[in-house]
Amino acid sequence: xxxxxxxxxxxxxxxxxxxxxxxxxxxxxxxxxxxxxxxxxxxxxxxxxxxxxxxxxxxxxxxxxxxxxxxxxxxxxxxxxxxxxxxxxxxxxxxxxxxxxxxxxxxxxxxxxxxxxxxxxxxxxxxxxxxxxxxxxxxxxxxxxxxxxxxxxxxxxxxxxxxxxxxxxxxxxxxxxxxxxxxxxxxxxxxxxxxxxxxxxxxxxxxxxxxxxxxxxxxxxxxxxxxxxxxxxxxxxxxxxxxxxxxxxxxxxxxxxxxxxxxxxxxxxxxxxxxxxxxxxxxxxxxxxxxxxxxxxxx
Amino acid sequence: xxxxxxxxxxxxxxxxxxxxxxxxxxxxxxxxxxxxxxxxxxxxxxxxxxxxxxxxxxxxxxxxxxxxxxxxxxxxxxxxxxxxxxxxxxxxxxxxxxxxxxxxxxxxxxxxxxxxxxxxxxxxxxxxxxxxxxxxxxxxxxxxxxxxxxxxxxxxxxxxxxxxxxxxxxxxxxxxxxxxxxxxxxxxxxxxxxxxxxxxxxxxxxxxxxxxxxxxxxxxxxxxxxxxxxxxxxxxxxxxxxxxxxxxxxxxxxxxxxxxxxxxxxxx
Numbered sequence: 001x002x003x004x005x006x007x008x009x010x011x012x013x014x015x016x017x018x019x020x021x022x023x024x025x026x027x028x029x030x031x032x033x034x035x036x037x038x039x040x041x042x043x044x045x046x047x048x049x050x051x052x053x054x055x056x057x058x059x060x061x062x063x064x065x066x067x068x069x070x071x072x073x074x075x076x077x078x079x080x081x082x083x084x085x086x087x088x089x090x091x092x093x094x095x096x097x098x099x100x101x102x103x104x105x106x107x108x109x110x111x112x113x114x115x116x117x118x119x120x121x122x123x124x125x126x127x128x129x130x131x132x133x134x135x136x137x138x139x140x141x142x143x144x145x146x147x148x149x150x151x152x153x154x155x156x157x158x159x160x161x162x163x164x165x166x167x168x169x170x171x172x173x174x175x176x177x178x179x180x181x182x183x184x185x186x187x188x189x190x191x192x193x194x195x196x197x198x199x200x201x202x203x204x205x206x207x208x209x210x211x212x213x214x215x216x217x218x219x220x221x222x223x224x225x226x227x228x229x230x231x232x233x234x235x236x237x238x239x240x241x242x243x244x245x246x247x248x249x250x251x252x253x254x255x256x257x258x259x260x261x262x263x264x265x266x267x268x269x270x271x272x273x274x275x276x277x278x279x280x281x282x283x284x285x286x287x288x289x290x291x292x293x294x295x296x297x298x299x
Numbered sequence: 300x301x302x303x304x305x306x307x308x309x310x311x312x313x314x315x316x317x318x319x320x321x322x323x324x325x326x327x328x329x330x331x332x333x334x335x336x337x338x339x340x341x342x343x344x345x346x347x348x349x350x351x352x353x354x355x356x357x358x359x360x361x362x363x364x365x366x367x368x369x370x371x372x373x374x375x376x377x378x379x380x381x382x383x384x385x386x387x388x389x390x391x392x393x394x395x396x397x398x399x400x401x402x403x404x405x406x407x408x409x410x411x412x413x414x415x416x417x418x419x420x421x422x423x424x425x426x427x428x429x430x431x432x433x434x435x436x437x438x439x440x441x442x443x444x445x446x447x448x449x450x451x452x453x454x455x456x457x458x459x460x461x462x463x464x465x466x467x468x469x470x471x472x473x474x475x476x477x478x479x480x481x482x483x484x485x486x487x488x489x490x491x492x493x494x495x496x497x498x499x500x501x502x503x504x505x506x507x508x509x510x511x512x513x514x515x516x517x518x519x520x521x522x523x524x525x526x527x528x529x530x531x532x533x534x535x536x537x538x539x540x541x542x543x544x545x546x547x548x549x550x551x552x553x554x555x556x557x558x559x560x561x562x563x564x565x566x567x
Binding site for chain 1: 337363364365368442444449450451452453456467470471472473474475476483484487488490491
């Protein structure tokens with residue numbers, strides 16, 4: 001009797017999480033859709049002019065901004081994070097691992113405003129002095145985000161690498177492969193789907209980060225032409241202007257949130273898709289599998 | 300599932316209702332509503348707090364929305380008092396404006412910047428993106444790093460109207476979302492220039508002279524400094540009841556002292 005009650009209660013709490021998600025979705029769509037409709041989805045997405053007080057809502061510069069900053073963050077964060085994960089999962093002695101892994105997890109717990117502050121105080125002036133431009137830039141945002149996504153990528157990558165059965169490694173070594181050859185040709189391919197999921201989740205983190213980006217990106221509504229140019233991301237656009245926005249301006253920010261929401265949802269679905277089929281010996285690239293899964297779902 | 304959804308939905312509705320209710324019921328006179336400029340809003344809230352403390356039972360709602368929304372609210376009667384942080388336009392003169400305070404806008408540069416004086420034409424060239432380097436203005440050989448506030452900010456709106464004649468700040472300008480952030484950025488970059496409320500200038504930044512006039516409270520009061528915006532209360536006809544009483548308090552020495560402490564310039 002009691003057990004059943006507890007089960008019910010827990011179930012309800014679990015479902016309320018879904019309820020909250022549903023409510024958020026309904027809310028931002030309800031708030032944002034009128035502006036999307038009025039401006040036209042194409043014009044909203046690909047319009048270059050963002051003059052919210054004159055009723056011009058084009059978020060193309062912000063879409064480009066989010067994209068380049070995310071790519072930059074991945075370019076900086078992924079190689080470092082993967083290298084780190086390989087060392088921790090495969091090469092490091094257990095005692096070093098016992099020290100390093102919690103340290104990296106701690107990195108994930110540092111508030112983003114602290115990363116942003118480090119960026120403003122150290123990175124931005126350095127870029128201004130040595131590389132030119134105003135300082136706050138695509139590069140500054142990429143570096144800060146690259147560091148911020150590392151704990152996410154490292155954590156999931158280590159899990160993926162450790163999930164590769166010991167027998168694979170032993171078999172490979174028995175065939176005369178060196179340790180590095182084993183990692184490169186056996187362990188990494190076997191863990192690939194998990195590693196891909198790690199990168200995609202890191203990508204979602206980079207795309208969604210707001211505070212640190214506002215502090216170091218400069219926030220000009222303009223498509224950047226160089227990595228030292230300032231840039232505004234989708235999240236920054238919402239956070240910057242929310243305070244004073246009213247009427248259609250506020251609704252346009254919700255519409256920006258819809259776009260962001262769709263992108264992040266798509267990335268997360270892709271990540272769980274990549275993770276769901278861990279060890280299938282297939283050479284089909286991820287997008288083919290995604291397509292396959294979609295068409296199966298449609299049938 | 301269905302039940303939990305409805306529980307959550309109900310909780311949200313209840314929360315929303317509470318928020319909207321904010322001091323509605325009771326009071327024979329009904330609540331006094333102020334709506335409009337987001338620049339005036341923080342000061343209006345200070346006034347309303349102090350006024351409510353002195354008049355228990357008085358209910359004052361302070362809302363934002365922007366100067367234009369404030370004018371509309373006063374015209375339609377949605378608010379007894381509209382708050383406006385710019386001069387009234389020709390077609391808005393039917394309302395009664397009362398200047399409750401004034402705010403100067405200072406052009407600030409890094410203290411290390413040798414420039415001490417700019418003309419209004421130069422300010423316009425800088426912020427509209429025509430001037431690219433400090434050299435063109437007789438300064439150091441560095442590109443200008445223009446810093447502006449975000450769209451919708453009252454300070455930005457007033458600056459564009461007063462200094463740029465209604466045209467926009469260039470899109471190449473860096474955007475920061477608070478006075479503090481603009482000041483911090485100017486403080487950290489020898490080639491930066493921005494604008495902030497005069498009352499919020501400190502020794503981290505240097506306020507430049509405009510056409511030879513120092514950006515000081517005295518010069519604003521004397522009418523010499525050009526970048527000054529009025530903070531207005533507008534009412535439909537002469538104010539009555541609580542509105543009249545509240546305005547009288549705002550203009551009283553106590554009310555004016557309150558805004559002086561917050562960095563504004565008193566109305567008189």
